[in-house]
Amino acid sequence: MGEPQSPHESVLLAEVLGALAPLDGAVVIDGTFGAGGYSRALLDAGASVVGIDRDPSVAPFADALAAQFPGRFRFFAGEFSALEDAAEGAAVDGVVLDIGVSSMQLDLAERGFSFMRSGPLDMRMSGEGESAADLVNGLSEAELANLIFAYGEERASRRIAKTIVAARSETEISDTLELARIIEKTVGRKPGGPHPATRTFQALRIAVNREFDQLVEALFAAERLLPEGGRLAVVTFHSLEDRIVKRFFDETKTAGPQSRHLPQAAQAQPRWSPVRKAARAGAAEMARNPRARSATLRSAIRTSMAARPVLSSGLGVPGFTRGAA
Template identity: 45%
Template sequence: MTGGGVDRASAPSGHLPVMFSQALDGLRVDGNGTYLDGTFGRGGHARGVLERLGPAGRLLLMDKDPEAIAVAEREFGTDPRVAIRRGSFADLADWDATSGGLDGVLLDLGVSSPQLDVAERGFSFGKDGPLDMRMDPDAGASAAQWLAGATEQEIADVLWTYGEERMSRRIARAIVARRAEEPFTRTAQLAAQIAQVMPRGEHKTHPATRSFQAIRIFINRELSDLEAGLDAALERLRPGGRLAVISFHSLEDRIVKQFIAGHAKAPPANRRLPQAEVFVPALRTIGSAMKAQADETGGNPRSRSAVLRIAERLHGDGGAA
């Protein structure tokens, strides 16, 4: 597998997805295989997979976002090789289309560029819009609804746990005090309140960055979905099938790294405990973690934090496929 820069010659036209060539190389697409893109977004990676599939290949597409699914239906809905399902990749093993096994699973985590760029989705503090943040606008409470009812301690816990925000308690206290006078309904309103209570001059990024990340992750159950999705992918991958995961912050990447390592390496022995059952690896790590190359980060600043990890499913007896 190569770890070089973006292969723009083989990338689809239009929006270039993060780490396109590295992810496609990592999947090692077989023309007759079955692949699942659990985070369709606007289809950049999916187009790359489809270009490599023959008439007998299959591409399964999932996304929580109805707008992403509408794009998938419009651009791929008539291709007999493609099946589309709205929902979280956490539930991929519940989809009948995956029951025959998968030769590759791709997860491009976090919020997509279109979601960030559209103010009405409420993901960005840089664009004023309704304080929503739901990837699936039909599921669960919006960020505004949650902030209206959460306790100060609950808000502080979310900001610390999912955003690693050192000022979590101060921000939570200010949010609760302010909402008693006026509810938070707009992204700019929340961002301004957070900036007001943060120490001056300590931030290279906007002072609301970590808090917005934390609330978004919590509202969308991103980390629990990731844990469930990794388990489901392992269940459905055929021997020799590849798992490719692109993460954008340390919380996601830690989960992916520990998941792969936990299924690839035997845990350290403890002489004080009875001998455990013989460890049989289910995964093989492919290469080391990769980051976007300079030619990509120069044109797409959002790719700077991207980390790609690849693993391969082994036979049930632990032997290589």
């Protein structure tokens, strides 16, 4: 049996490897395994790797690496916030997280992530829990508008929500192309511009998979898990994710303002020291892999300071609460 062919190309691969170096003999957790692109490169560089993914469809790629690198690759089925469980008590030198949806998920119409293909309105990475169809057909108009605005930064969120509610009153919305057409009809489409459903689909996917909660929990888990000198590399694909990571690494962004009328508190020693400035894909990679256009890599080295308790305030995590008018 041949090795499974990956339809997904890992973005900023060389930059991620550089951020986690040195890798020979290191133990690295690949928190978002996908098709195993980062894991394979890390293994080729001499590291031992634990891959994590909640998507059952990645099993063939994990099995292939386990067979090729016996004793150096292990797979943990679960959410990437469970870094400590995946480590199983082993010392870990580095963690890499690639946030968001993979190309192979987008390319499978039956997964319901893409507005370019007809498929069930699903979007569940794990295949379990509430689907996008449940949200689209179950939330109130105000809740839908708030969700689309908070998680998709869609300025036409109220118009889109109103049109969705009107359409579902006739028949349940269950197909991705059906939802995309409703949105396009509502806001129109500019020639050469992004598809008008892009931001709404992003918002639904984030909500279905609790992506912001997962990201925050994973960042603090990495802070607890990594020893002094340990390295964390995080690749994000839109500004909301990138803002969370940026503020997590820079504690001056989350400390809050101090009154100039009060004695100034001593600046605490940071938990993270940046490896380098944020990295983005060059022209060659963007031409080869369009998904890399929006990617940003932030990386840092763990200091000796004790880990913080999990706290999302100050990280700029968008808020959406059911029942909010």
